[in-house]
Amino acid sequence: MDLLWTISTILLLCSLLSILWKGFDRRRNRSCYLxxxxxxxxxxxxxxxxxLCSDIIVRNKRLSVPDYKFLLKVVVNSGISEDTxxxxxxxxxxxxxxxxxxxxxxxxxxxxxxxxxLFLRTSISPIDVDVLVVNVSMFxxxxxxxxxxxxxxRMREDVKNFSLAGMGCSASPIAxxxxxNIFKTRKRTLAVVVTSESIAPxxxxxxxxxxxxxNCLFRSGGCxxxxxxxxxxxxxxxxxxxxxxxxxxxxxxxxxSCAIQKEDDEGRVGFHLSKxxxxxxxxxxxxxxxxxxxxxxxVGELALYxxxxxxxxxxxxxxxxxxxxxxxxxxxxSGVDHFCLHTxxxxxxxxxxxxxxxxxxxxxxxxMTLHRWGNTSASSLWYVLGYMEAKKRLRRKDRVLMLSFGAxxxxxxxxxxxxxxxxxxxxxxxxxxxxxxQTLVNPFMEKFGWVKEA
Amino acid sequence: xxxxxxxxxxSSVRLKYVKLGYQHLVDNFVTFLSIPVMVAVGLELxxxxxxxxVGLWRALELDVIHILCSxxxxxxxxxxxxxxxxxPVYLVEYACFKPPSNCRVPFSTFxxxxxxINSDEKSVQFQMRILERSGLGEETCLPPANHYIPPxxxxxxxxxxxxxxxxxxxDDLIRKTGLxxxxxxxxxxxxxxxxxxxxxxxMIINKYKLRSNIRSFNLSGMGCSAGLISxxxxxxxxxxxxxxxxxxxxxxxITPNFYAGNQRAMLLPxxxxxxxxxxxxxxxxxxxxxxxxxxLVHVVRTxxxxxxxxxxxxxxxxxxxxxxxxxxxKDLMAIAGEALKSNITTIGPLVLPMSEQLLFFLTLVVRKxxxxxxxxxxxxxxKAFEHLCIHAGGRAVIDELxxxxxxxxxxxxxxxMTLHRFGNTSSSSLWYELNYIESKGRxxxxxxxxQIGFGSxxxxxxxxxxxxxxxxxxxxxxxSECIHRYPVHxxxxxxx
Numbered sequence: 001m002d003l004l005w006t007i008s009t010i011l012l013l014c015s016l017l018s019i020l021w022k023g024f025d026r027r028r029n030r031s032c033y034l035x036x037x038x039x040x041x042x043x044x045x046x047x048x049x050x051x052l053c054s055d056i057i058v059r060n061k062r063l064s065v066p067d068y069k070f071l072l073k074v075v076v077n078s079g080i081s082e083d084t085x086x087x088x089x090x091x092x093x094x095x096x097x098x099x100x101x102x103x104x105x106x107x108x109x110x111x112x113x114x115x116x117x118l119f120l121r122t123s124i125s126p127i128d129v130d131v132l133v134v135n136v137s138m139f140x141x142x143x144x145x146x147x148x149x150x151x152x153x154r155m156r157e158d159v160k161n162f163s164l165a166g167m168g169c170s171a172s173p174i175a176x177x178x179x180x181n182i183f184k185t186r187k188r189t190l191a192v193v194v195t196s197e198s199i200a201p202x203x204x205x206x207x208x209x210x211x212x213x214x215n216c217l218f219r220s221g222g223c224x225x226x227x228x229x230x231x232x233x234x235x236x237x238x239x240x241x242x243x244x245x246x247x248x249x250x251x252x253x254x255x256x257s258c259a260i261q262k263e264d265d266e267g268r269v270g271f272h273l274s275k276x277x278x279x280x281x282x283x284x285x286x287x288x289x290x291x292x293x294x295x296x297x298x299v300g301e302l303a304l305y306x307x308x309x310x311x312x313x314x315x316x317x318x319x320x321x322x323x324x325x326x327x328x329x330x331x332x333x334s335g336v337d338h339f340c341l342h343t344x345x346x347x348x349x350x351x352x353x354x355x356x357x358x359x360x361x362x363x364x365x366x367x368m369t370l371h372r373w374g375n376t377s378a379s380s381l382w383y384v385l386g387y388m389e390a391k392k393r394l395r396r397k398d399r400v401l402m403l404s405f406g407a408x409x410x411x412x413x414x415x416x417x418x419x420x421x422x423x424x425x426x427x428x429x430x431x432x433x434x435x436x437x438q439t440l441v442n443p444f445m446e447k448f449g450w451v452k453e454a
Numbered sequence: 455x456x457x458x459x460x461x462x463x464x465s466s467v468r469l470k471y472v473k474l475g476y477q478h479l480v481d482n483f484v485t486f487l488s489i490p491v492m493v494a495v496g497l498e499l500x501x502x503x504x505x506x507x508v509g510l511w512r513a514l515e516l517d518v519i520h521i522l523c524s525x526x527x528x529x530x531x532x533x534x535x536x537x538x539x540x541x542p543v544y545l546v547e548y549a550c551f552k553p554p555s556n557c558r559v560p561f562s563t564f565x566x567x568x569x570x571i572n573s574d575e576k577s578v579q580f581q582m583r584i585l586e587r588s589g590l591g592e593e594t595c596l597p598p599a600n601h602y603i604p605p606x607x608x609x610x611x612x613x614x615x616x617x618x619x620x621x622x623x624x625d626d627l628i629r630k631t632g633l634x635x636x637x638x639x640x641x642x643x644x645x646x647x648x649x650x651x652x653x654x655x656x657m658i659i660n661k662y663k664l665r666s667n668i669r670s671f672n673l674s675g676m677g678c679s680a681g682l683i684s685x686x687x688x689x690x691x692x693x694x695x696x697x698x699x700x701x702x703x704x705x706x707x708i709t710p711n712f713y714a715g716n717q718r719a720m721l722l723p724x725x726x727x728x729x730x731x732x733x734x735x736x737x738x739x740x741x742x743x744x745x746x747x748x749x750l751v752h753v754v755r756t757x758x759x760x761x762x763x764x765x766x767x768x769x770x771x772x773x774x775x776x777x778x779x780x781x782x783x784k785d786l787m788a789i790a791g792e793a794l795k796s797n798i799t800t801i802g803p804l805v806l807p808m809s810e811q812l813l814f815f816l817t818l819v820v821r822k823x824x825x826x827x828x829x830x831x832x833x834x835x836x837k838a839f840e841h842l843c844i845h846a847g848g849r850a851v852i853d854e855l856x857x858x859x860x861x862x863x864x865x866x867x868x869x870x871m872t873l874h875r876f877g878n879t880s881s882s883s884l885w886y887e888l889n890y891i892e893s894k895g896r897x898x899x900x901x902x903x904x905q906i907g908f909g910s911x912x913x914x915x916x917x918x919x920x921x922x923x924x925x926x927x928x929x930x931x932x933x934s935e936c937i938h939r940y941p942v943h944x945x946x947x948x949x950x
Contacts, residue, residue, distance in 0.1 A: 008527045015534045022538060100772040140649040142770040142780055143759070144675030147911040150759035157756050157796055162687065165674035166653030178671060178687070184694045247666050250652065250659035261651045263609050271651070287666050408656040 025187075030229075032180045033237035034416065036122050037225035038114045039379065039386050039427035040196070042085040046220065049082045050075060050442060053216070056090060062207050070209060074216040076442045079346040079367065083431075084219040084374035087200040095203040103139055103201045110196045110222035111149060118224045119153075122236075124190065126153035131182055131191035135164040135171040135378060137407075138261070138271075139198030149194070168259070169342060170406025171195060171378040173414045176227070177244050183229035190230070196222030197377035202261075204270030211270030217345055221376025221383065239400065239416040243295040246412045247288040255280040259407040277409075278351070284411035285355065288403075289330075292413050296401070297335040305330050332356045332401075336415070338393060340384040341366040342404035343375050352403065365391075368435050372428075378404070383427065387435070390428035394418045477837075480809040541696065541738045543689050544746035545919065549626035550885050551619045551705075551731040552932040553595035553876075559728075560592040561585055561950055571604045577716045584725045586947050589849035589870065593936070594728040594877035599709045612648050612709040613657070619705055619731035620654065621661060627701075627733040635662040640691050640700035641670040642684040644881055646910075648707035649674035658703065669695075677768065677909025678845055680704065681732070681881035682917050686753045692738040699739065705731035706880035713779030720771075720779030726848055730879025730886065748903070748919040752804050756797040758912045764789045768910035780910075787854045790847075793914035794858060794906070798835075801916050805838040805902075835859055839918075840901040842866065843887040845908050846873035849944075855906070871940050876932070881907065886932060890940070893933040897925040 057063070057071045089095065089102035111134070119126060132155065134145040146161035160182065167174050172195050179191040199218055204211045228237070249255045258277040263269050294302060332339075339362050341352050349370065353363040365387040373383050381402045388394050398418040405411050425432060479486065499507065568581050597618070599611035620643075627633065641664065643655040650657075653672035658664070669691060676683055681704035688700040708727055713720050737746065758764035767783040783789075803811060810833040817831035835842075842865050844855050852869050855861070868887040876886050884905045891897055901921040908914055928934065 008523055011527050011531055015531050018538075019534060097776075099776065100770070100778050137651050138649075140646075140675035142646060142675055142677060143765065143768065143910040143912075144646075144677070146676075147757070147759045147765065147913075150757055150911070151762065151765040154760040155757070157758060157760070158800070159757055160686070160755065161757060162671075162683070163673060163675045164671060165649035166651045166656070166672050168651055168653075174671070177669065181669075181691050181694050185690050246669065248656070248659055248664075248668055248670060249666055250656045251663040251666070253660065256652065256656060256660040259652070261609065267608065269609050291667065408652040408659070410656075 030184060031231070031234070032176070032183055032241040033228050033230075033234055033419070034239040034241070035124075035226040035228055035233060035237050036118060037223055037238075037382055037385070037426075038117045038121065039383050040110045040114050040220075040222040041427045042109070042220050046085045046088060046091060047082070048084050048086040048091070048219070052091065056095065059093070059095070060205050062205070064207075067207065067209070067212075071212055071216060074213060077346075078217060078374075079370050079440050080217070080219070080374045081371045083372060085221070087220055089200045090203055096205045098200045098203070100141070103198060104141060106200045106220070107136060107139060107145060107196060107198055108148065110220070111145065111194050111224070112152060114222060114224035115149065115153070115192070115194065118192070118226055122226055124226070126155050128190055129155055129159060129192050130186070130189045131179055132159055132161040133164065133175045133178055133191065133193045134162075135167060135175050135193075135195050136198050137166055137168055137171060137377065138202045140165040145194075167378075168406025168408055168410065169344065169375075169377045169380070170404040170408075170410045170412045172381055173244055173246065173402065173404065173412035176241065176414055177246060177412075179227050180241060180244060183227075186229075188230040188232075189228065191227045192224065193227065194222065194224045195378045195382070197379070202269075202271065204268065206264045206266055206268035206270060208264040208270060208272070210272050210274060211264060213273050214271040217375045219374025219376055221373050221379050223379040223382035225382065234419070237419050238422055239418050242399070242415040242417050243292075244412075244414040245288055245292045245295070246410065247284055247291065248408055248410050249280065249284045249287060250408045250410075252280070252283070252409075255283065255409040258409060278347075280409040281348070281351075281405050281411070282355075284405065284409050285352070288411040288413055292415075293330060293332075296399075296415055297330070297332070301331060301334040333358070333362075335399065336401040337398040338388055338400045339363070339366070340381045340388070340400060340402040343370040343373075343380040343384065344405060345375065346370060348405070364436055365393075367440070371437070371440055372431065372435070378406075380404070386426040386428050387432070389422045390425045390432040391435075392421075392423055394422040396420050477807070477809040480812055481807045483808065541693055542743070543692050543750040544737050544742050544922070545748040545750065546699070546735045546737050546742050546746045547627060547631045548732060548734040548747075548885055548888075549623050549630060550882065550889055550932045551623045551626075551729070553729050557595035557598065557601070557729065558593055559596045559601075561948070564725075565950060567601075567603055571714075572716070574716045577718070577721060580718055581721055581725055582950050584722060586950055587849065588725060589852075589873045589944050590726070590728075590877050591874040591942075591944075593875055597707075597709050597729050600712060604714065605709075605712045607710045607712055609650065609710075612707055613650065615709045615729070616645070616648065616654055616657065616705070616707050617661075619707075619729060620658065620703055620733070623703070623705075623731045623733035624658070624662065624701075627735055631735055633699075633735060635664055637699065638664055638668060638701050639695065639698035640688060641668055641703075642673070642688050642700065643671070643703045643705075644673040644676060644680035644684045645705050645707055646675055646677055646680055646880065647711045648709070654703070677911055677913060678706075678847060678878075678880045678883075679907030679909030679913045679915040681884055682753060682905065682907045682915035683755065683913075684881075685734070685736070685750070685917055686755060686915075688736050689750055689753060692736060695738075697739050699735060699737040699742070702734040702736060703731065704734070704881040704885065706882070711780070713777060715773045715775050715777030715779060717773040717777075717779065717781065719781040719783065720773060720777075722782050723780050726878040728877030728879055730876055730882040732882035732885035734885065743922070746922050747925060749922055751902070751918040751920050752801060752916070753918075754797055754801045754804070754916045756793055756800065756914045758789070758793050758796065758914070764793065764912035767912055787850055789912050790851055790908050790914070791854055791858050793908065793912055794855065797906075797914040797916050798833075801918070802833055805904075805918055806833050806835070807837055810834055810837060832860065835904070836861070836865065838902065839904040840898075841868070841891050841896070841903045843884045843891075843903060843905040844869040845906060846870075846876075846878055846883040846887065847908055848878060849873065851908065867941050870944060871942070874942060874944055875936060875940070881909075889928070889931050889933055890937070892925045893928060893931065893937040894940075895927045897921055899924045
């Protein structure tokens with residue numbers, strides 16, 4: 001009988017131990033660490049000054065003088081500096097007929113430069129990469145961009161590669177979501193993500209105003225970053241992913257068609273930005289915050305939010321619920337220390353800043369990124385993060401929220417926790433000392449000041 | 455992979471039986487081991503007699519508590535074991551797009567259009583020769599925009615084609631399964647050569663009013679094997695999220711990819727690619743296990759991009775006149791064979807019965823240690839699978855694989871007939887082939903299916919499915935009106 005008891009006890013103990021071990025193991029492998037990120041800095045001969053922008057605009061002979069004025073106004077008031085970068089084909093005058101090689105070279109330059117540096121800085125060999133994700137929204141050649149990277153760096157045969165396309169300016173959190181999910185199914189996995197945008201094949205050379213804004217605001221940029229779930233690399237990691245929320249309101253027709261690539265009346269393809277875009281952005285934003293708040297805010301703040309809401313309902317305030325009133329109900333700064341906002345444009349940054357109740361200090365990284373790099377689409381969040389790091393704002397245990405919007409219409413966000421004090425200059429190395437500048441006003445305002453009279 | 459003819463003696467009857475005996479022995483090793491043990495125990499029981507056995511039982515002095523504890527422990531251990539296994543992924547149902555007959559492109563139409571569009575007589579003759587030997591039939595379909603002379607590849611037309619093929623397939627799937635769009639948790643779309651912004655996944659979310667917290671991914675540029683990449687991604691997501699289902703859409707949009715130049719290597723896609731789409735519903739919910747058709751057993755992905763030759767064999771580029779097209783190199787067949795070999799090396803140990811693995815291993819040992827000149831043993835994959843679905847990339851691809859894997863005509867029938875009826879529909883072709891096998895009433899419970907896809911990069915991806923219930927011949931589907939005419943004999947050359 002003792003034998004039976006002994007066997008039963010041993011079996012029970014083994015099962016209990018195995019359950020505990022599995023639970024512990026799963027928690028260990030649940031983490032997603034950011035080892036490093038490298039932002040793309042194109043060569044200086046690709047800088048787009050306002051003067052050059054003006055020349056490019058004027059090259060389109062189909063536009064009338066009011067159109068020129070409109071475009072120059074956008075460029076001059078955009079909050080974008082003289083140091084942003086454009087694709088070579090556009091600078092060299094081939095904006096209306098870029099060759100396939102032009103498009104490929106543009107993306108190759110970004111991917112290879114950033115990846116070379118990433119592998120160098122992390123001292124990790126490309127052969128160790130298990131997962132590779134590339135997202136470039138508006139260019140998907142065959143073989144895919146991931147295949148180009150696998151070929152160049154001679155990666156392994158069993159590398160899991162995914163090439164995302166068409167996912168808009170908000171694709172960075174989507175790529176992170178994909179990698180994070182794979183991390184939960186495999187141990188000790190290393191992932192490399194490359195995010196960029198392709199401008200050369202997507203230059204709009206028609207006369208539809210809603211499609212010309214893209215030309216004025218989008219600039220060349222990109223980022224490569226390395227993620228892992230290997231606990232042994234935690235000591236080298238910069239940040240750890242805490243949560244990720246994706247909200248897609250494409251079910252609403254207006255939201256779906258407010259930022260869409262289509263042909264104009266003359267059959268030229270361009271990226272149409274409609275007037276209902278801000279409304280769609282607000283809705284997507286609200287949808288995202290609703291799910292994000294409980295994950296990000298401390299319990300105390302959530303309780304206060306419930307109380308305020310209850311009080312509001314109790315007193316049944318007659319006035320309409322304004323943005324400011326809504327913002328006052330939740331203080332995001334209680335759960336988040338730094339905000340990486342998508343640099344969609346000065347208006348977008350200001351609107352989001354107001355909605356979240358942020359100060360000038362909080363939106364400074366986003367404004368400065370827009371100034372220095374322009375709207376680099378999906379990779380903009382990483383330039384903003386780079387600014388914070390270069391300014392030595394990121395200290396251990398700080399929480400960083402990345403928030404972006406994209407065509408579809410989506411609002412995606414992810415929260416990171418900083419694992420150690422970060423000091424790299426990165427792509428901002430050579431210019432961080434000049435930021436923030438005295439003024440963001442375009443130096444050519446005098447020259448192009450005539451656009452204001454109209 | 456050329457193979458020397460086998461020596462005469464191995465085709466002798468005696469050796470065949472020895473081989474058969476060996477296979478049965480190794481595959482059922484555990485059973486063979488347990489038979490003598492069971493016989494011994496049975497004999498012992500009989501010898502002792504029932505009285506002694508009852509006496510033995512009493513001597514154990516078991517009372518209720520002991521029995522309860524033992525039962526509890528057994529149940530507990532069993533639960534732990536079952537909970538720690540990976541979640542099964544079921545294929546509940548799938549639907550393929552059935553092209554409307556007004557989109558048909560018989561050979562005569564294709565040649566007439568080609569002559570009117572293309573002024574270079576040599577290119578026209580070349581395309582005619584390709585078409586004659588392509589293995590395509592007279593009922594393959596091109597999208598409406600390609601019926602214009604010259605084709606009208608606008609973004610609007612591309613979107614219209616996407617809406618036509620994808621929405622038809624999804625509508626079909628919804629009708630068959632009673633799926634509620636709001637119930638979809640994961641959406642993965644793959645379309646290699648058309649990726650608008652917002653993506654095709656956003657287009658689907660808009661049309662069917664899917665939930666705002668859906669996990670959607672849009673893969674592009676990944677070639678003809680992207681369907682299995684999407685399945686791989688959906689499987690990973692389903693491992694992480696319990697009680698979910700995933701909608702996978704595999705398609706290729708032909709409209710924007712008409713090649714208007716004269717470069718021969720780039721004219722091939724015009725001749726071979728046709729309209730098609732498939733919508734697949736995957737689930738990891740236990741309640742779907744009852745109605746699911748298949749269970750996903752393995753997905754193996756192989757990427758040969760590190761090798762320059764493989765990387766460049768399917769390549770999008772511009773010709774001298776500035777027309778963009780996809781160039782297929784002459785090495786394509788050889789590279790496909792090599793990629794398949796790599797894929798098989800990984801999938802072999804997972805699916806082959808023990809007898810084949812042992813033989814392969816022993817031959818490998820002999821080659822490495824004793825005689826390097828000995829021919830490698832090609833495992834008999836027919837033992838591991840009842841059905842094969844090989845991507846209908848073109849007649850040459852199917853021929854090459856048939857030779858490499860030593861398959862009979864019956865094994866590649868689904869692929870050849872799909873190529874004949876639908877043409878090369880890229881990533882969705884595997885699903886048309888599966889539907890052919892089902893339409894022929896050949897899919898039985900317990901059957902294993904091997905899907906092999908090839909694509910630019912160069913990739914070779916495989917998926918292994920196990921059939922969960924005998925599939926009744928479908929009432930409707932892309933093959934419903936023509937299955938009675940198949941299989942057809944496809945001549946080497948169709949004289950045009």
